[in-house]
Amino acid sequence: MVRNSKMYGVLCAVILPLFLLPHTDAAAVISIDLGSEWMKIGIVSPGVPMEIVLNKESKRKTPAVVAFRDGVRTFGEDAVSVGVRFPKNSYKYLLDLLGKSYDHPLVQAYKERYPYYEIVKSKRGTPEFIHDEKTRFSPEELVAQLLAKAKEFAEISHGQQISECVITVPGYFNQAERRALKESATLAGLNVLQLINDYTAIAINYGIFRRKEINETAWQALFFDMGAASTKAALVEYKRIGFDRTLGGHEMTLRLREHLIKAWEANGGSDVRASPRAMEKLLREAERLKVVLSANTEHYAQIESLLDDKDFKQLVTRAEFEELCSDLWARVAGVVERAVKAAGVGEARLIVAGGGARAPAVLQALRAAGYEPARSINADEAATMGAVYRAASLATGYKVAALNVRDAVLLPIQVIFSRNVDGTDKLIKRTLFGPMNPYPQKKVITFNKHTDDFSFNVNYAELDHIPPKELEYIAVSNLTHVSLSGVSAALTKHTGENIEHKGIKAHFNLDDSGILNLVNVEFVAEKIVSEEEDEDSTLSKIGSTISKLFSSDSDTPEKLDKPEEKQEDKPQDAEKSNATKANETTTEKQNATETEKAKPKVVMLKEPIKTNEEILTLLPLSPEQFNESKDKIKALNTIDKKRIERETALNNLEAFVVDAQMKIDMEEYAECGTSEQIEELKKICGETSEWLYEDGYEAATELFEEKLAVLKEKANPIFYKHWEHRERPEAVAAIRNMINSSKEFLKMAKNFTKESNPERDIFTSVEIEVLEKKIAETETWLNKTLKEQKALKKNEEIKLTVDSIREKMAHLDREMKYLLNKMKIWRPKTPIKKATNNKTEEVVTDAKPEKKESKKDSPVEESKKDSTADTKVNDSEKDSAADTTEPPLQLGDGNNEHSEL
Numbered sequence: 001m002v003r004n005s006k007m008y009g010v011l012c013a014v015i016l017p018l019f020l021l022p023h024t025d026a027a028a029v030i031s032i033d034l035g036s037e038w039m040k041i042g043i044v045s046p047g048v049p050m051e052i053v054l055n056k057e058s059k060r061k062t063p064a065v066v067a068f069r070d071g072v073r074t075f076g077e078d079a080v081s082v083g084v085r086f087p088k089n090s091y092k093y094l095l096d097l098l099g100k101s102y103d104h105p106l107v108q109a110y111k112e113r114y115p116y117y118e119i120v121k122s123k124r125g126t127p128e129f130i131h132d133e134k135t136r137f138s139p140e141e142l143v144a145q146l147l148a149k150a151k152e153f154a155e156i157s158h159g160q161q162i163s164e165c166v167i168t169v170p171g172y173f174n175q176a177e178r179r180a181l182k183e184s185a186t187l188a189g190l191n192v193l194q195l196i197n198d199y200t201a202i203a204i205n206y207g208i209f210r211r212k213e214i215n216e217t218a219w220q221a222l223f224f225d226m227g228a229a230s231t232k233a234a235l236v237e238y239k240r241i242g243f244d245r246t247l248g249g250h251e252m253t254l255r256l257r258e259h260l261i262k263a264w265e266a267n268g269g270s271d272v273r274a275s276p277r278a279m280e281k282l283l284r285e286a287e288r289l290k291v292v293l294s295a296n297t298e299h300y301a302q303i304e305s306l307l308d309d310k311d312f313k314q315l316v317t318r319a320e321f322e323e324l325c326s327d328l329w330a331r332v333a334g335v336v337e338r339a340v341k342a343a344g345v346g347e348a349r350l351i352v353a354g355g356g357a358r359a360p361a362v363l364q365a366l367r368a369a370g371y372e373p374a375r376s377i378n379a380d381e382a383a384t385m386g387a388v389y390r391a392a393s394l395a396t397g398y399k400v401a402a403l404n405v406r407d408a409v410l411l412p413i414q415v416i417f418s419r420n421v422d423g424t425d426k427l428i429k430r431t432l433f434g435p436m437n438p439y440p441q442k443k444v445i446t447f448n449k450h451t452d453d454f455s456f457n458v459n460y461a462e463l464d465h466i467p468p469k470e471l472e473y474i475a476v477s478n479l480t481h482v483s484l485s486g487v488s489a490a491l492t493k494h495t496g497e498n499i500e501h502k503g504i505k506a507h508f509n510l511d512d513s514g515i516l517n518l519v520n521v522e523f524v525a526e527k528i529v530s531e532e533e534d535e536d537s538t539l540s541k542i543g544s545t546i547s548k549l550f551s552s553d554s555d556t557p558e559k560l561d562k563p564e565e566k567q568e569d570k571p572q573d574a575e576k577s578n579a580t581k582a583n584e585t586t587t588e589k590q591n592a593t594e595t596e597k598a599k600p601k602v603v604m605l606k607e608p609i610k611t612n613e614e615i616l617t618l619l620p621l622s623p624e625q626f627n628e629s630k631d632k633i634k635a636l637n638t639i640d641k642k643r644i645e646r647e648t649a650l651n652n653l654e655a656f657v658v659d660a661q662m663k664i665d666m667e668e669y670a671e672c673g674t675s676e677q678i679e680e681l682k683k684i685c686g687e688t689s690e691w692l693y694e695d696g697y698e699a700a701t702e703l704f705e706e707k708l709a710v711l712k713e714k715a716n717p718i719f720y721k722h723w724e725h726r727e728r729p730e731a732v733a734a735i736r737n738m739i740n741s742s743k744e745f746l747k748m749a750k751n752f753t754k755e756s757n758p759e760r761d762i763f764t765s766v767e768i769e770v771l772e773k774k775i776a777e778t779e780t781w782l783n784k785t786l787k788e789q790k791a792l793k794k795n796e797e798i799k800l801t802v803d804s805i806r807e808k809m810a811h812l813d814r815e816m817k818y819l820l821n822k823m824k825i826w827r828p829k830t831p832i833k834k835a836t837n838n839k840t841e842e843v844v845t846d847a848k849p850e851k852k853e854s855k856k857d858s859p860v861e862e863s864k865k866d867s868t869a870d871t872k873v874n875d876s877e878k879d880s881a882a883d884t885t886e887p888p889l890q891l892g893d894g895n896n897e898h899s900e901l
């Protein structure tokens with residue numbers, strides 16, 4: 001709390017940035033690369049390059065694990081440690097459960113892999129962890145806590161609140177999974193600018209560093225990303241993606257664990273599967289083994305007292321490991337080939353990402369498939385950095401070079417409805433978003449034939465390109481069931497002469513995050529009107545204004561690029577004639593402007609149709625469920641906050657006691673108090689210290705704070721005196737320095753008065769007198785008080801305080817500034833008289849300093865302004881430093897101006 005004495009020399013260079021610092025700038029935004037094992041955070045803030053956020057341990061990535069033990073919540077490495085001893089209390093691989101129903105094969109696989117968790121089916125049909133009798137956790141709640149922690153890391157490292165983010169999402173995530181991730185982020189208090197497909201983020205990162213190579217000649221890069229849980233291959237240009245949801249580094253680990261279990265059992269070990277702790281140890285050892293075997297051909301797996309105090313040791317060779325995973329290597333090639341085949345691309349650079357791809361066998365499999373893998377990106381952080389780049393381009397206030405990125409639809413979506421044809425209901429399918437359709441994009445489907453209420457389904461379309469196993473993971477093929485009501489009323493309302501029905505239009509939007517939304521449904525008709533009639537129909541004008549708004553409601557250039565796409569009408573039922581098809585459903589460009597301009601007399605009539613959208617996949621959280629989860633997380637946060645407050649109060653008290661005890665043992669501090677004061681302080685310190693190590697450890701926050709306040713009350717007067725004595729010499733030196741400079745200035749100034757220099761009469765005699773008096777007064781005061789102070793003992797009340805010196809300096813400084821400023825703006829009056837011939841020139845020079853002249857008129861005001869500005873600086877410094885104010889010290893600055901003249 002002692003103020004840095006170097007502050008005395010501070011000039012404008014340090015103070016100014018406080019003023020220049022823009023306060024209204026763009027807020028920082030973050031990216032979160034949430035994987036099933038790790039979580040990485042990127043940040044961008046104004047004027048700072050994009051960077052990775054370090055966690056509490058100053059690491060660049062954090063295990064995506066949250067644990068609860070004895071009322072303490074931990075994250076990352078701490079949570080992993082808890083998990084070693086109490087596997088059930090530590091939650092991990094959460095991304096694998098997000099947005100899935102309890103019956104989902106991946107949820108069932110999770111239960112088998114980690115049998116120590118008690119996972120049940122919730123009311124919503126989702127998996128739910130039973131933590132204890134009172135507490136259950138949904139995957140959303142746990143993921144939300146991880147995301148909130150990521151936010152907190154960024155806030156701590158950045159010192160600013162953060163609310164906006166881009167989160168990576170596995171590209172194969174379906175609607176329900178994406179929605180669940182977004183819900184988790186909302187629970188975490190984050191506003192998601194976009195869920196970005198992980199391979200897209202990697203591709204952006206690759207692209208920004210190869211901007212020069214991107215030209216008219218297209219080239220492809222094939223990104224092969226093997227993470228912990230899954231493997232993806234993406235072709236940039238986004239033609240098509242190959243993926244394998246369960247092919248990943250973790251699968252290899254699990255197989256190694258299985259191998260170790262069998263080895264243990266073969267050596268007569270007891271049932272290790274029944275012990276969660278032993279299973280967890282085996283998993284960790286298998287993970288380590290996998291990494292080591294990437295670089296070595298053999299290695300010993302070793303676990304001390306694995307079970308029943310028996311140690312475990314087993315040699316595993318790389319050959320064995322590769323044999324264990326032989327079917328996986330075949331799948332590696334499959335992923336790549338699916339991506340390449342579908343895209344119809346012959347040649348592409350292969351870029352490898354993801355920790356899982358470290359295994360030599362994976363690289364070998366890629367080579368066998370004809371690809372020479374290049375590790376030209378930072379495999380670990382590419383997605384994080386790409387996503388934060390994206391975040392900057394989506395957030396307001398950042399200028400980033402446009403990187404035109406469009407993603408491709410992986411899971412095509414279609415609309416299915418029935419229509420009565422010749423008395424029989426026929427099922428009709430229309431593709432809404434075909435495979436590899438670019439998005440974000442809006443689409444419209446027009447129903448021409450329906451005159452009464454009807455309904456349609458939005459389903460995933462035929463997923464022939466997805467392997468059957470993956471299809472199983474998508475689980476549900478129906479997305480929503482939409483019922484329309486009020487159709488016939490809308491039609492009747494807009495019926496009449498010159499009115500042509502244009503059908504019922506359903507507007508869909510596949511947003512940035514790959515989430516499908518039904519925007520609205522409306523009945524549209526066109527009316528041909530005369531000019532006068534048009535004038536009156538304000539209502540329809542409003543209608544077309546609204547439709548205009550819709551048609552241009554994109555906010556990024558990327559979206560504007562191709563905001564709408566005319567859907568090709570490719571009906572599945574071939575027996576129909578082309579003409580009928582055209583009438584059946586058409587999708588069209590939304591371009592109200594076009595319609596208006598082309599046919600100025602056509603007015604669009606629009607009537608909203610009431611819709612009821614029933615979600616057939618996993619239901620989103622209801623408002624009640626959401627609030628319940630929010631409250632649960634809030635309660636956990638409050639517990640954390642209270643715990644941290646208590647720890648801080650305890651630490652503060654402990655630190656103060658230790659510091660005070662050390663100081664009063666030192667002569668320089670002890671002499672600043674009376675012997676009674678020192679004895680009393682010693683006694684209190686001793687008592688507090690004893691109390692801390694006995695009952696104190698259990699005490700409440702308030703008690704720590706009370707004790708600290710009592711201690712401070714006794715100690716601070718002593719410490720304050722010590723501070724004064726220590727700081728005084730430097731303060732005195734500073735004011736002497738100032739007095740000397742002022743004297744120098746005074747000497748010079750005396751040469752610029754009417755009396756001494758009529759040509760350059762800058763200063764009045766009164767001004768000179770005032771300064772002279774001020775200098776003398778200051779010096780006299782200093783000499784007198786300093787003498788008095790020297791006669792005092794160190795524990796007596798301070799006569800010459802550092803504060804009083806600062807105050808005197810401030811006064812003198814204000815006087816000096818005024819005179820210096822006067823000197824700076826002074827202009828000779830004489831040339832005006834002489835300038836008869838060169839009038840124009842003089843007028844120009846005279847006119848220029850007009851602003852300055854106005855200053856000249858009110859120099860007092862000017863100097864007042866200065867001093868208030870200075871006070872501001874002091875205020876803001878006061879917050880961060882001690883309880884004393886800093887006088888403005890502009891001497892150096894003034895001297896510069898002085899020498900210029």
Ligand SMILES: *[C@@H]1O[C@H](CO)[C@@H](O)[C@H](O)[C@H]1NC(C)=O
Pocket residue numbers: 212213214215216217
């Ligand atoms: C595009 O870039 C590639 C590689 O940088 C270069 O070989 C090619 O000539 C460029 N093409 C054009 C049209 O600039």
Ligand SMILES: *[C@@H]1O[C@H](CO)[C@@H](O)[C@H](O)[C@H]1NC(C)=O
Pocket residue numbers: 416417457459478481616
């Ligand atoms: C799924 O959609 C199809 C086609 O519309 C429909 O036949 C089927 O009944 C729907 N299934 C459910 C469960 O809604």
Ligand SMILES: *[C@@H]1O[C@H](CO)[C@@H](O)[C@H](O)[C@H]1NC(C)=O
Pocket residue numbers: 576577578579
């Ligand atoms: C439908 O139109 C296509 C091209 O537009 C044409 O090749 C085909 O013969 C037409 N079929 C019928 C049944 O009219």
Ligand SMILES: *[C@@H]1O[C@H](CO)[C@@H](O)[C@H](O)[C@H]1NC(C)=O
Pocket residue numbers: 579580583
């Ligand atoms: C298609 O609609 C047009 C007018 O919109 C109509 O003239 C034509 O007869 C319709 N064709 C069929 C096959 O319904």
Ligand SMILES: *[C@@H]1O[C@H](CO)[C@@H](O)[C@H](O)[C@H]1NC(C)=O
Pocket residue numbers: 589591593594595597
């Ligand atoms: C909309 O119509 C205007 C005017 O006809 C045209 O310039 C513009 O390109 C159209 N927009 C789209 C997206 O087709």
Ligand SMILES: *[C@@H]1O[C@H](CO)[C@@H](O)[C@H](O)[C@H]1NC(C)=O
Pocket residue numbers: 747748749751
């Ligand atoms: C003041 O002016 C006199 C005579 O012009 C000169 O000798 C002296 O050095 C000047 N003093 C200062 C401080 O400029």
Ligand SMILES: *[C@@H]1O[C@H](CO)[C@@H](O)[C@H](O)[C@H]1NC(C)=O
Pocket residue numbers: 779780783
């Ligand atoms: C103040 O003290 C300084 C240094 O001791 C001395 O040089 C100066 O003449 C004194 N001034 C007055 C006005 O007493």
Ligand SMILES: *[C@@H]1O[C@H](CO)[C@@H](O)[C@H](O)[C@H]1NC(C)=O
Pocket residue numbers: 837838
């Ligand atoms: C007036 O201006 C002209 C050109 O701008 C210059 O040659 C001349 O010397 C000036 N006269 C005086 C008295 O400054």
